[in-house]
Amino acid sequence: MSEPAVTPFLAWLMTNPLLGPLVEFGFMRSALLGCVALSLSAAPVGVFLMLRRMSLTGDAMAHAILPGAAIGYLVAGLSLTAMTIGGVFAGLAVAVGSGLVSRNTVLREDTSLAAFYLLSLALGVLIVSVRGNSVDLLHVLFGTVLALDDPALLLLGGICAVTLAGLALLYRPLVMECLDPGFLRQVSRWSPVAHYGFLGLLVINLVAGFHALGTLMAVGIMVLPAATARFWVRRLGPLLLMATALALGASLSGLLLSYHADLPTSPTIVLSLGAAYLLSLLLAPYGALRHQRPASSHLKA
Amino acid sequence: MPHPPADPTASAAPVIELHNLTLGYDRHPAVHHVSARIAPGSLLALVGPNGAGKSTLIKALAGELRPISGSVSGLTGQRIAWLPQHSGLDPSFPIDVRRMVAMGLWHRVGALGRFTAEHRRLCDEALAAVGLTGFESRGLDTLSGGQLQRALFARLILQDAPVVLLDEPFAAVDNRTSTDLLALLHRWQRQGKTVIVVLHDLAQVLAHFPLTLLLARELVAFGPTARVLSETNWGRAQRMQEPFDDDAPLCAASPDPQGDAHAHAHPHTPTHTHREEALP
Numbered sequence: 192m193s194e195p196a197v198t199p200f201l202a203w204l205m206t207n208p209l210l211g212p213l214v215e216f217g218f219m220r221s222a223l224l225g226c227v228a229l230s231l232s233a234a235p236v237g238v239f240l241m242l243r244r245m246s247l248t249g250d251a252m253a254h255a256i257l258p259g260a261a262i263g264y265l266v267a268g269l270s271l272t273a274m275t276i277g278g279v280f281a282g283l284a285v286a287v288g289s290g291l292v293s294r295n296t297v298l299r300e301d302t303s304l305a306a307f308y309l310l311s312l313a314l315g316v317l318i319v320s321v322r323g324n325s326v327d328l329l330h331v332l333f334g335t336v337l338a339l340d341d342p343a344l345l346l347l348g349g350i351c352a353v354t355l356a357g358l359a360l361l362y363r364p365l366v367m368e369c370l371d372p373g374f375l376r377q378v379s380r381w382s383p384v385a386h387y388g389f390l391g392l393l394v395i396n397l398v399a400g401f402h403a404l405g406t407l408m409a410v411g412i413m414v415l416p417a418a419t420a421r422f423w424v425r426r427l428g429p430l431l432l433m434a435t436a437l438a439l440g441a442s443l444s445g446l447l448l449s450y451h452a453d454l455p456t457s458p459t460i461v462l463s464l465g466a467a468y469l470l471s472l473l474l475a476p477y478g479a480l481r482h483q484r485p486a487s488s489h490l491k492a
Numbered sequence: 493m494p495h496p497p498a499d500p501t502a503s504a505a506p507v508i509e510l511h512n513l514t515l516g517y518d519r520h521p522a523v524h525h526v527s528a529r530i531a532p533g534s535l536l537a538l539v540g541p542n543g544a545g546k547s548t549l550i551k552a553l554a555g556e557l558r559p560i561s562g563s564v565s566g567l568t569g570q571r572i573a574w575l576p577q578h579s580g581l582d583p584s585f586p587i588d589v590r591r592m593v594a595m596g597l598w599h600r601v602g603a604l605g606r607f608t609a610e611h612r613r614l615c616d617e618a619l620a621a622v623g624l625t626g627f628e629s630r631g632l633d634t635l636s637g638g639q640l641q642r643a644l645f646a647r648l649i650l651q652d653a654p655v656v657l658l659d660e661p662f663a664a665v666d667n668r669t670s671t672d673l674l675a676l677l678h679r680w681q682r683q684g685k686t687v688i689v690v691l692h693d694l695a696q697v698l699a700h701f702p703l704t705l706l707l708a709r710e711l712v713a714f715g716p717t718a719r720v721l722s723e724t725n726w727g728r729a730q731r732m733q734e735p736f737d738d739d740a741p742l743c744a745a746s747p748d749p750q751g752d753a754h755a756h757a758h759p760h761t762p763t764h765t766h767r768e769e770a771l772p
Contacts, residue, residue, distance in 0.1 A: 242585060317684070364603050367595055370587060375582040377554070377572070378598040425586050425631055 212450050217474030219450065221339040225403050226442035226460065228347040229412060232354035233396045234438040235283055235431050237413030239358075239389060241421065242369045248304055249410045252390075253397050255285035255308040257315030258407055260398075269330065271342055275398055285311050290387060294324050334405030336446075336456045343402055350399040355391050361385055366427065404457035411461035412438055419468045422475035505532035505654040505659050505686040505761045513562035514743075515548050520736040521560065521743070522548040526711045534680040537701035537717065538690045540729055544707045546690045549579055550657050553688065570748060573653035575644055577660045577690070589643050590615050590628040596650030600669070618646040625673055631693040638669045645673055656680055658689045662696070694721060708732035720735070 204214045240249050259281025263273035285307045292303035323424045339347070358365070364381035367374065368389075376382045400409025416434035424430055445460030452459075472478045500503035508530040515523040530536060530619040538546045551557045552564060554574040573596075594607060594615050601607060619625055622642040627635070637641060641661065648656060656677075662670040677700070679685050691697050697704055697717060708713040708729035713720040 350533065360604070366587070367598075369582065370585045370592065371579065371581040371595075373576060375645075378576055378595075379603065381603050425590070425633075427586050430586060 195237070209447060209451075212447070214228055214472075218337050218339075219446065221341075221344055222336045222456065223443065225336060225339045225344055225347045226446065227439060228351040229396075229399055230416075230435060230438035230442050231405050232351040233400055233409075233413045233418045234434040235358055236354060236389075236392055236396050237415075237417040238430050238434050239365055240393065240413055241417040242427075243389075245300075246255065246414045246418070246463050249393065249397070249413050251304050251308040252282055252285065252393055253401070253406050253410045254312040255356075256282040256311075256394065256397055256401060258318060259284075259315075260401065260406075261315045261318035261322075265318060271346065271402070275346060275402070278398040278401060281311060281315075282397060283391065286390035287387065288384050288396060290390065330405075330472075333455065334401065334403050334408065336403045336455045336460075339403065346404065347399050350395050354396060356486075357388060360386050361392075365389055366437055404460065408457040408461045409491070411464060412442075415461065415464035415468050416435075418439070419464070419471045422471040422478045425477070437464065441467060495618070506570055507532055508564065508566040508655070508686065511563050511565065513549075513552070513564060515545065515552050515557055516560050519560070520740075521709065523552070523707070524710045524743075526563070527562075528705060529712050530686060532686055534682060534686050534688070534703050535677060535685045535701055536686075536688045536703040536705060537697040538622070538688060538705050538707060539692070539694065539697055539721075540707035540712070541732060542638045543709075543733060544729065544732060545709050546707055547659050548765045549578075549707065549757060550574075550659050550688065550690055553655075554657050562634065567655065570655055571653040572655045572657060573648045573651040574657045574661065575648060575661055577663070579644065581640075581644070583635070583640060586631045587629055588639070589619070589624065589635070592632055593618060593643055593650065596647035596652075598652065615646075618649040619643075621649055621676065623669075638666055639665045641665050642669060642673070645676060654685055656685055656687045659686070660690050660692065662691070662693070670696070671748055675764045697721065 204210055213223055214220070237249070240246055256278040259277035259279070260274040261277070262281075263270065263275070263277030266277075267273035275352075285304070289300065289304040289307045292298055292306075295302040296303070298306075361384070364375060364379070364385035365388075368382055368385040370379060372382060375385070396413065396437055397406075397409050400412060403409075404412060415436040417430070419437055420430050424433055441463035442460055445463040446456060448454065448463065449456040449459040452487035510526050510528045513520050513523060521545075526549070538550060540546050544701045552559060553567060554572055554576075555567065557715050590612075594611065596618070597607070597611055597614065601611065604750075616628065619628060622645045624639065624642050624646060626757075627639065627643070630757070632640070632643075641664065645661075661673065665673070677687050677689065690700070691701075695707065698721065703715070704717040705714045706720050706725055706729055709732055712729045713722075713725045
């Protein structure tokens with residue numbers, strides 16, 4: 192019915208030198224879809240990660256899921272299911288283990304997490320280097336965004352849906368857990384739910400990011416949009432929206448740039464985010480330059 | 493999710509009783525064999541020299557610290573509004589004053605409930621009561637220390653708990669603000685709430701608090717403020733040995749491995765000190 196209207200648009204898209212490949216090639220469409228799903232879920236998670244001062248935790252957790260994925264790979268080869276289950280399991284084990292240590296001993300969260308993830312990472316590297324080959328290692332480290340098949344897309348979409356539902360449910364406790372954790376513990380029993388629930392969301396998003404962008408780059412799409420948005424806006428709602436928009440924009444531009452310039456995709460996406468970050472650092476209202484300079488005029492009261 | 497039983501209309505304060513309470517860290521007592529009965533509707537100041545165990549005691553009342561021995565009765569299942577000395581509040585969090593204060597209504601809205609127009613009105617009233625009208629949509633990061641303390645008090649108002657525990661609430665607050673907040677404490681007392689406040693400013697205690705508990709690891713005196721804050725009592729409190737003695741012998745009434753049996757086996761007089769036993 193609407194075909195006459197769509198066709199000219201598609202035709203225009205196909206012939207458009209910039210956007211053409213997105214329509215022409217199935218793998219580019221899949222890559223875009225996967226990145227959209229990832230941006231919608233990972234960017235909001237990244238905002239809370241930043242507000243909980245856990246940005247580096249994201250990086251540590253990304254390393255922590257490596258041995259799980261490696262064991263999955265050992266058992267079943269390059270299998271999406273096996274590596275996903277392994278990654279989620281290893282991530283949750285590290286999250287819960289370090290959470291228990293930091294909540295019950297003198298060690299703070301950073302140190303206990305570092306201890307667990309280093310163990311996990313060493314184990315992962317050991318497994319991959321004993322049994323894998325270098326092509327597989329590259330797959331794990333840099334992802335396969337240009338080779339996302341339907342099951343992988345379904346997984347990314349599912350993780351996106353679970354994340355958004357989880358964030359909606361945990362929103363208020365999570366805000367309190369970032370803002371005033373002592374108060375939350377005092378008035379309710381939501382504190383551990385918020386903490387471990389959030390770590391669970393972090394882990395599944397890292398696994399999603401790991402399939403698309405690889406373990407090394409997965410954290411980029413979480414942390415960079417949040418950090419960039421912080422330079423522009425001062426309230427939580429706008430932060431979440433802007434971080435998501437930045438992740439979406441960088442996914443699109445990164446994909447196209449990598450196609451046209453024949454560059455590896457996941458670093459290009461992360462570097463697009465990096466460019467936005469550096470620009471914002473220079474230009475944004477709460478960036479380095481504007482922040483340093485005293486206002487040229489001031490109000491009376 | 494479960495949260496403490498909350499009947500927003502019930503504001504009847506309980507009788508709080510400390511039964512031979514010993515609190516501490518690494519087996520060193522910070523509060524040693526304290527017994528007291530705090531009547532409902534008390535406005536009580538908790539005073540003592542540095543390291544006397546005031547914060548430790550109030551933490552235990554808030555349920556954040558498990559006693560080494562002895563017990564606190566009257567507070568289980570009670571809603572308690574507690575403002576610690578160093579709250580873990582992150583003032584750089586991007587949230588406005590009204591939303592932060594509104595979290596005091598947690599017992600009514602929970603994690604998922606909606607904020608209604610009435611809740612909003614309550615928030616604005618609480619902010620007005622602490623003199624923060626006009627600050628509703630300001631970010632937390634733009635508040636001064638005293639303004640932030642006022643905002644935290646607005647949150648306490650909304651918590652509307654029958655027991656209010658405050659640890660040095662006026663430490664970084666100017667005179668006018670502390671006068672305003674003290675008036676609020678009196679209002680809470682008139683509403684029948686039990687208000688317990690750790691303070692170091694004795695003039696403030698004398699002027700505003702009918703009851704005082706003087707603590708120096710052990711209970712020195714407890715009763716009407718003018719009587720408690722006598723020269724003799726204060727002198728006794730000052731003689732407390734501040735650092736823990738790592739070589740101190742076991743307290744004669746130390747808990748056996750089974751728990752609190754000693755509390756009944758060895759009735760302990762509060763004048764007893766371990767410091768003397770530890771001296772060569």
